[in-house]
Amino acid sequence: MTELSAYLETAARSIDVMIDRYFVDTTGELNKASAHLLAAGGKRLRPAVVMLAADAVKPNSSSEILPAALALELTHTFTLIHDDIMDGDILRRGVPTVHSKWDMPTGILAGDVLYARAFEFLMRANATDEARGRAVTMLASACAELCQGQHMDMAFEKRDDVDEGEYLEMVRKKTGVLYAAAAGIGAVLAGGNSRQVKALYNFGLNTGMAFQIQDDVIDLLSPPEKSGKDQASDLREGKQTLIWIRAREKGLDLSHYKRSLTDTEINAAIEELEDAGVIAEVKATANELVSTSAKHLALLPPSKERELLKEIGEFFVTRSF
Amino acid sequence: MTELSAYLETAARSIDVMIDRYFVDTTGELNKASAHLLAAGGKRLRPAVVMLAADAVKPNSSSEILPAALALELTHTFTLIHDDIMDGDILRRGVPTVHSKWDMPTGILAGDVLYARAFEFLMRANATDEARGRAVTMLASACAELCQGQHMDMAFEKRDDVDEGEYLEMVRKKTGVLYAAAAGIGAVLAGGNSRQVKALYNFGLNTGMAFQIQDDVIDLLSPPEKSGKDQASDLREGKQTLIWIRAREKGLDLSHYKRSLTDTEINAAIEELEDAGVIAEVKATANELVSTSAKHLALLPPSKERELLKEIGEFFVTRSF
Numbered sequence: 001m002t003e004l005s006a007y008l009e010t011a012a013r014s015i016d017v018m019i020d021r022y023f024v025d026t027t028g029e030l031n032k033a034s035a036h037l038l039a040a041g042g043k044r045l046r047p048a049v050v051m052l053a054a055d056a057v058k059p060n061s062s063s064e065i066l067p068a069a070l071a072l073e074l075t076h077t078f079t080l081i082h083d084d085i086m087d088g089d090i091l092r093r094g095v096p097t098v099h100s101k102w103d104m105p106t107g108i109l110a111g112d113v114l115y116a117r118a119f120e121f122l123m124r125a126n127a128t129d130e131a132r133g134r135a136v137t138m139l140a141s142a143c144a145e146l147c148q149g150q151h152m153d154m155a156f157e158k159r160d161d162v163d164e165g166e167y168l169e170m171v172r173k174k175t176g177v178l179y180a181a182a183a184g185i186g187a188v189l190a191g192g193n194s195r196q197v198k199a200l201y202n203f204g205l206n207t208g209m210a211f212q213i214q215d216d217v218i219d220l221l222s223p224p225e226k227s228g229k230d231q232a233s234d235l236r237e238g239k240q241t242l243i244w245i246r247a248r249e250k251g252l253d254l255s256h257y258k259r260s261l262t263d264t265e266i267n268a269a270i271e272e273l274e275d276a277g278v279i280a281e282v283k284a285t286a287n288e289l290v291s292t293s294a295k296h297l298a299l300l301p302p303s304k305e306r307e308l309l310k311e312i313g314e315f316f317v318t319r320s321f
Numbered sequence: 322m323t324e325l326s327a328y329l330e331t332a333a334r335s336i337d338v339m340i341d342r343y344f345v346d347t348t349g350e351l352n353k354a355s356a357h358l359l360a361a362g363g364k365r366l367r368p369a370v371v372m373l374a375a376d377a378v379k380p381n382s383s384s385e386i387l388p389a390a391l392a393l394e395l396t397h398t399f400t401l402i403h404d405d406i407m408d409g410d411i412l413r414r415g416v417p418t419v420h421s422k423w424d425m426p427t428g429i430l431a432g433d434v435l436y437a438r439a440f441e442f443l444m445r446a447n448a449t450d451e452a453r454g455r456a457v458t459m460l461a462s463a464c465a466e467l468c469q470g471q472h473m474d475m476a477f478e479k480r481d482d483v484d485e486g487e488y489l490e491m492v493r494k495k496t497g498v499l500y501a502a503a504a505g506i507g508a509v510l511a512g513g514n515s516r517q518v519k520a521l522y523n524f525g526l527n528t529g530m531a532f533q534i535q536d537d538v539i540d541l542l543s544p545p546e547k548s549g550k551d552q553a554s555d556l557r558e559g560k561q562t563l564i565w566i567r568a569r570e571k572g573l574d575l576s577h578y579k580r581s582l583t584d585t586e587i588n589a590a591i592e593e594l595e596d597a598g599v600i601a602e603v604k605a606t607a608n609e610l611v612s613t614s615a616k617h618l619a620l621l622p623p624s625k626e627r628e629l630l631k632e633i634g635e636f637f638v639t640r641s642f
Contacts, residue, residue: 030472082433086426105407105475108429109468112403115436116464123458129450136457137444143437147430151351154426 003304004311011051011069012044018070022117033102033110034117038077040093046072046182049312053186053200055305056297061190067124068135068189072182074121075139078114079146079178081107086154094228115143127189135185138201142181149174160255162240171212172205179208183309199299206293207313213286214317216241217279220270222320232257232266242285246278286317324625325632332372332390333365339391343438354423354431355438359398361414367393367503370633374507374521376626377618382511388445389456389510393503395439396460400467400499402432407475436464448510456506459522463502470495481576483561492533493526500529504630520620527614528634534607535638537562538600541591543641553578553587563606567599607638 023035047069051062062069083089084097085107091097099107122135152170156162183204187197218227219234220243234241238258247254257269273279290313300306344356368390372383383390404410405418406428412418420428443456473491477483504525508518539548540555541564555562559579568575578590594600611634621627 028469029476030469082429086429106472108403108407109472112436113465113468115433116461116468119440119457119461120465123454123461129454132454133444133450133457136440136454140437140440140444144434144441147434147437148349148351151427151430155350 002311004308004315007052007308008043008045008048011048014051014066015044015047015070015073018066019073022070029102030106030109030113033098033106034113036095036098036101036110037081037092038073038114040095042073042077042093044073045312046076046178049179049182049204049309050186052305052309052312053183053204054190056200056300056303056309057187057190057192057196059303059305062186064126065186065189067121068127068185071118071122071125071139072178072185074114074118075143075146076178078111078118079150081111081114083150085111086150122185125189128191131188131191134188134197138181138184138188142177145173145177149177156240157237159240160238162245164242164245164249167240167242167245168209171209175212176205176208179211180205196300199296202296203293203309203313206289206296207316210286210289210293210313211316213242213282213289214319216243217282217286218320220266220273221279227321231263232261232269235266235269236261242282243273243278246281247273247276250276250278252276252278283317290314290317323632325629325636328373328629329364329366329369332369335372335387336365336368336391336394339387340394343391350423351427351430351434354419354427355434357416357419357422357431358402358413359394359435361416363394363398363414365394366633367397367499370500370503370525370630371507373626373630373633374504374525375511377521377621377624377630378508378511378513378517380624380626383507385447386507386510388442389448389506392439392443392446392460393499393506395435395442396464396467397499399432399435399439400471402428402435404471406432407471443506446510449512452510452512455509455518459502459505459509463498466494466498470498477561478558480561481559483566485563485566485570488561488563488566489530492530496533497526497529500532501526517621520617523617524614524630524634527610527617528637531607531610531614531634532637534563534603534610535640537564538603538607539641541587541594542600548642552584553582553590556587556590557582563603564594564599567602568594568597571597571599573597573599604638611635611638 019038024039026032026035050065050069050072054062054065080092081098084092085099085104089097090100098110118139119136122139123132125132149170153174156170180201181204184197184201187200192200216234219229220232222231224231235254235257236259238255244254252272293313294310297306297310340359345360347356371386371390371393375383375386401413402419405413406420406425410418411421419431439460440457443460444453446453470491474495477491501522502525505518505522508521513521537555540550541553543552545552556575556578557580559576565575573593614634615631618627618631
């Protein structure tokens, strides 16, 4: 096991303990609905970024701000619950989505409860009042942008002419800003100066965007036994990912793949995209974002945690699941 | 015009100015959807309570914390947008509800945007970091309880045996806690001590509950030309209001009114409930809550604003619209 995976596992365990204590071990149908997806697992990557950012700014400070790390997971989970309603998705993390296990109103409310509790837990971090206040503003601002990102993502479904700038703006809002807030909040709560907070915010923003682009690559390339998801679902749905957009720019017409596909057809599509250089280009874009994020990290003093953050960025664009 | 109505009008105008500036004057479909119900009017009672509570604790302090007053209106509006989706309501404040004018996903997101911006604006109040932190915790906690209240309210629709204790708990959560938070937040941001904050919180809690009970009385007694709503809709739907619950306790069976009703039939129902003493008892319960709220107010130093808060409580249970 690498040092990074050991760290991620330990971080996830600390978050899981809090989830069990404050959410799973509860009564009432709405509380159960709020806990459902939280308890269904997840890699707890955003909390890990909060903790690493804190430790990178001030050694061993992450244990003081664990509730803020949890707050980021609560925020992420509230967006998943609401997105599942909007997208009509039935399964998530191998369990029924909240609105399909309960109903739509309970899904809306379960998300709204976690939304509130994210701010409650953020305020429970052991930090100065001023730092907590800045963290609240960062989280609120991230939440507003997340909504804009999800709205753009849905609007894109009705279009076939999304350009790269629009796509990157959507990814920045939908995925980037929450990683940015995670790193920025960790830094601010640990007492980081504004240069450090900004550096970590930008680190999170760039790695978060890279994460999403890699997700699109995984969707196309990874067989279900590796990714745990249906292969090439984006292609079959004609989703305006960076792969689709770059292919279009190169004159490739992927619209004939918008239907159910055999494995052979998926492989043919992959070959077509590889031959045209699309996959390599898209991967290069993700790698560039990770390089940019590393440059922001370089503004911090050297530390084990700074290295682990760098590794997280690299992990984001090399993972196949 | 009474002093109270003059105050409420001025307060509403200050809030409307901010709404125009930060929400109406904006671009993008999601921002328009978020602004839609905010711009459709409303009495801005919760912001007025924030402002009066602040001034009652520290003269002329409300102008410093206007963004926090707006935050309470944003919170209230986000709950209306989400509730309308859950309840399938088409009209609100004389305009189409957000999800009916746009669609369900946009309704969820429009509410989620206002939810975030409530916390953003709360943090823009001119107050100490410590006070703002306490305000954030109060608002977050109120939001979590609001969700519980709405969930109880919906669960009650499937039952005909709700008791008074359950009803009052629902009303406390669904309506009381946001008025409580409004008054408590005004007090805390103005630098009130913990006794004052608690007194104003309890004032808001009790008046908020009285407000909701009076809403149920208005639904039954007020003709549409006064209330602006259909008369006796709760009765026709068999809604478990305090009127229904008290009637049942007295052995009155109202279930034959669960259908469309003529004006004559509505009047017959009112007479039946008046003869049995139900209306008087329910009004007495609302009045008691207002008396309790006045006792909490008495813990504050005398001031014009303290009197206006008292009058708000009285207005809540005497209004017929």
